[in-house]
Amino acid sequence: MQARxxxxxxxxxxxxxFLIILVISIVPLIFSVYISLNAWSLAGGKxxxxxxGLNYVWMVTDPRFLDSLVRLAYYAGxxxxxxxxxxxxxxxxxxxGIRSARMRSIxxxxxxxxxxxxxxxxxxxxxMMDHSTYGVINYYFTAVGLPYVDWLGDPRIALTSVMIxxxxxxxxxxxxxxxxxxxxxPASLYEAAELDGARSLLVFRRITLPSLKKFIALAxxxxxxxxYKFIDTLFIMTHGGPGTxxxxxxxxxxxxxxxxxQLGRAAALSWAITLLAIIAGNIFLKMQxxx
Amino acid sequence: xxxKSDLVVRLVFIVVAAxxxxxxxxxxxxxxxxxxxxxxxxxxxxxxWFPKPDWHFYRDVLSESGISQGVGYIALRDSLIISMGTTLxxxxxxxxxAYVCSVFPANVPTGGKSMAFTxxxxxxxxxxxxxxPIFWLFFLLGLLDTHLSLIIAFTTFxxxxxxxxxxxxxxxxxxxxxxxGLVDGYSPFKLxxxxxxxxxxxxxxxxxxxxFVFAWNEFLMSLILTSTAVRPYTVLLATWMTAMEIAxxxxxxxxxxxxxxxxxxxxxxxxxxxxxMTLGAVR
Numbered sequence: 001m002q003a004r005x006x007x008x009x010x011x012x013x014x015x016x017x018f019l020i021i022l023v024i025s026i027v028p029l030i031f032s033v034y035i036s037l038n039a040w041s042l043a044g045g046k047x048x049x050x051x052x053g054l055n056y057v058w059m060v061t062d063p064r065f066l067d068s069l070v071r072l073a074y075y076a077g078x079x080x081x082x083x084x085x086x087x088x089x090x091x092x093x094x095x096x097g098i099r100s101a102r103m104r105s106i107x108x109x110x111x112x113x114x115x116x117x118x119x120x121x122x123x124x125x126x127x128m129m130d131h132s133t134y135g136v137i138n139y140y141f142t143a144v145g146l147p148y149v150d151w152l153g154d155p156r157i158a159l160t161s162v163m164i165x166x167x168x169x170x171x172x173x174x175x176x177x178x179x180x181x182x183x184x185x186p187a188s189l190y191e192a193a194e195l196d197g198a199r200s201l202l203v204f205r206r207i208t209l210p211s212l213k214k215f216i217a218l219a220x221x222x223x224x225x226x227x228y229k230f231i232d233t234l235f236i237m238t239h240g241g242p243g244t245x246x247x248x249x250x251x252x253x254x255x256x257x258x259x260x261x262q263l264g265r266a267a268a269l270s271w272a273i274t275l276l277a278i279i280a281g282n283i284f285l286k287m288q289x290x291x
Numbered sequence: 292x293x294x295k296s297d298l299v300v301r302l303v304f305i306v307v308a309a310x311x312x313x314x315x316x317x318x319x320x321x322x323x324x325x326x327x328x329x330x331x332x333x334x335x336x337x338x339x340w341f342p343k344p345d346w347h348f349y350r351d352v353l354s355e356s357g358i359s360q361g362v363g364y365i366a367l368r369d370s371l372i373i374s375m376g377t378t379l380x381x382x383x384x385x386x387x388x389a390y391v392c393s394v395f396p397a398n399v400p401t402g403g404k405s406m407a408f409t410x411x412x413x414x415x416x417x418x419x420x421x422x423x424p425i426f427w428l429f430f431l432l433g434l435l436d437t438h439l440s441l442i443i444a445f446t447t448f449x450x451x452x453x454x455x456x457x458x459x460x461x462x463x464x465x466x467x468x469x470x471x472g473l474v475d476g477y478s479p480f481k482l483x484x485x486x487x488x489x490x491x492x493x494x495x496x497x498x499x500x501x502x503f504v505f506a507w508n509e510f511l512m513s514l515i516l517t518s519t520a521v522r523p524y525t526v527l528l529a530t531w532m533t534a535m536e537i538a539x540x541x542x543x544x545x546x547x548x549x550x551x552x553x554x555x556x557x558x559x560x561x562x563x564x565x566x567x568m569t570l571g572a573v574r
Contacts, residue, residue: 010391010479011398017388017450020380024447028424029416035424090311097304107308109561111315116553118508120525121546125318128325128539136321136338143337168318200300229417232510236529253419258515263423270420277417 036267043261055268065269068249069276071159075248076227079163080220086167087174087219088212092204094175095182112176114169119232126165127152127237155245158238162246165233170226174219181215182208217288221281228277249273319550326544333539348544359538363545366527369438370549373513373523374506376442377449381502385453386495390483392454393461394469418511421447426515436520444516445506452505453498460494461487500560504553524549 036055040048059065090111098104114122129137130151142148151161185208193203231250234240240247240255247255249269257266325333327344352363392399425444426435434440464487472482488495510525517526528545531538 009398010395013387013480013483014391014399017384017454020384020446021450024425024443025421025451028421028428028447031424031428032420035427089307093304093307093311097301097308105561107312109558110312112557112561113319113554114315116504116508116557117319117550118510118525118528118546118553120508120510120528121322121550122318124528124542124546125322128543129318129321134334134338139338168314172315200297225415229419231419232525235510235514250417250419253423254511254515257419257423257426263427267420267423270417270423274416274420277415 032267033271035263036271038264040264041260041262048264051264055265056272058265059268059272064244064247065249065252065272067244068247068252071246072228072248075159075163075230076224079166079227080223082163082167083171083174083223084216084220086171087178090171090175091179091182092208095179096200108176108179112172115172117169119169120236122169123162123165123233123236126161126168126233130161130237152238153242155242158242159246159248162234162237165237166227166230169233170223173223177215177219177222178212181212185211221284224284225277225281228273322543322550323547326540326547328540330540348540349548352541352544352548359541362522362527362531363524363541363548366522366524366545367548369521370507370523370525372438373441373445373521374503376438377445377506378499378502380442380446381449381453382495382499385450385498386457386488386491387483389454389457390461390487391479393458394482394487395479418448422512422515425512429516435516436518438521440516441509441513441521441523444512445509449502449505453502456498456501457491457494460491460498463494464490497560500556504556507549507552 035048037050037052038048039051039054094104094107094111098107129135132138132150132153135151137151138148149157152158189207189211190203193207198206229250230248231254234246234248234251235254238246240251244252250273253266253269253273256262256269324340324342326348327346328339328342329345332339332342332345351359352367355361355364422444425447429435429440434443468486468490469482472486477485508525509523510529513523513526514529517523524545528542528549531542531545
């Protein structure tokens with residue numbers, strides 16, 4: 001058998017895909033490192049000029065970038081936590097609250113819909129609802145006596161409004177993983193608890209939550225990875241505004257590269273957030289292994 | 292036997308489930324209903340919940356001519372061309388590469404298992420990182436603002452995903468079946484075509500659907516790599532203006548048309564898609 005395998009080497013079937021990835025992923029990535037080491041502005045019409053690490057030095061002193069990182073920490077930390085809590089509530093309510101399996105499958109699929117919607121479309125819907133004059137949310141807020149909130153126009157609130165749209169769109173993802181995790185818990189654990197007459201909340205805390213730990217960690221990691229890439233909804237809802245009050249790093253890089261046309265600095269920034277994400281991801285995984 | 296407290300808990304669960312469904316569907320309902328409103332109904336207070344449907348925005352978005360000169364139609368067509376091209380490329384090349392990784396790991400550099408994982412890490416890069424150099428490279432090659440540019444760019448991200456996912460499906464095929472084919476003297480390609488691929492059809496279908504949805508919904512690269520000749524619907528959605536004003540109803544109608552294909556695909560395939568959407572973490 002071994003001889004026959006060598007006879008027709010199947011590697012030709014692997015090669016085209018591999019080559020494409022090599023050419024269109026790795027070449028641009030290497031080129032990107034090179035760009036990041038140049039002073040290169042498309043606006044001046046000057047050719048790129050090597051300045052080695054200067055872009056990286058500049059970045060550390062750029063308040064706009066540092067502010068966007070702080071915002072990312074808030075956005076990812078609070079946003080992902082809320083997605084987790086809601087996802088837990090969603091999956092538990094659907095799993096325990098609906099008896100008929102058919103109905104459960106339907107409700108589950110309905111609840112998955114937001115993650116299929118293009119993020120721009122979701123952002124547009126929330127932009128309409130949050131609109132300062134014609135928004136449906138404010139209309140009902142003031143109608144029932146709640147204060148008027150300028151969701152997208154108030155610098156203190158804009159990022160949170162975007163976060164709410166993001167929570168709407170991605171809580172289903174949390175729910176999906178947690179629901180699948182819930183399915184994997186053996187029913188015998190619950191039967192034993194029922195025999196002992198344990199109350200629902202206690203069962204949830206002592207059986208459900210510990211068994212879900214692995215799934216929670218996975219879902220949180222995947223969502224964290226996504227949140228530093230996040231741009232679509234933000235782009236359409238506030239474009240980082242008012243001012244730069246809701247600007248996250250990815251949007252800042254976009255603005256740097258394609259509005260201010262400073263490719264060198266933008267490339268350096270893009271590597272900075274990639275490295276930060278890799279470091280953060282590794283710390284998270286280490287913590288996970290330890291516990 | 293049912294305790295009273297359990298009954299209360301169950302009631303709470305049902306109410307919560309109802310609230311969840313409402314919260315989930317409202318923004319989509321609001322998009323859909325804005326698209327059938329007349330211009331005056333859109334910008335009015337109190338908000339109109341159940342307008343007398345006026346379909347002309349939907350018709351405008353879907354027709355080749357019309358008041359907006361078919362920009363919506365052209366954008367949807369561009370999205371379709373790009374998504375289908377990407378999907379075709381990713382599924383064909385991805386299935387073949389994944390097959391070699393799964394069945395002949397020894398023939399793949401660094402071994403099939405770690406290869407598939409290495410490939411996957413490319414997906415973890417924020418898209419903005421490769422997009423900056425790709426923009427410049429495509430500019431030099433004169434590829435900007437073409438369908439091909441987006442097909443190539445999307446393949447960067449979807450092909451690693453397709454390889455990784457297809458491999459998990461091929462790995463599920465019982466090894467004796469594959470070995471039986473080898474003993475019978477099948478060539479690697481014949482084995483792939485006659486035995487492995489037919490057994491992995493469900494997986495193949497869901498990878499195809501997800502590749503399509505990813506490409507269909509993509510925004511950032513589309514925005515950067517296209518301008519006037521080609522404009523996918525997500526870009527139009529974010530930039531559509533009429534007479535200096537944001538085209539509320541046009542955009543809403545376009546958004547609704549745009550979200551229908553992914554929703555249909557997923558409703559049909561819902562039981563098979565979970566693994567793909569969670570990157571193989573949940574089987």
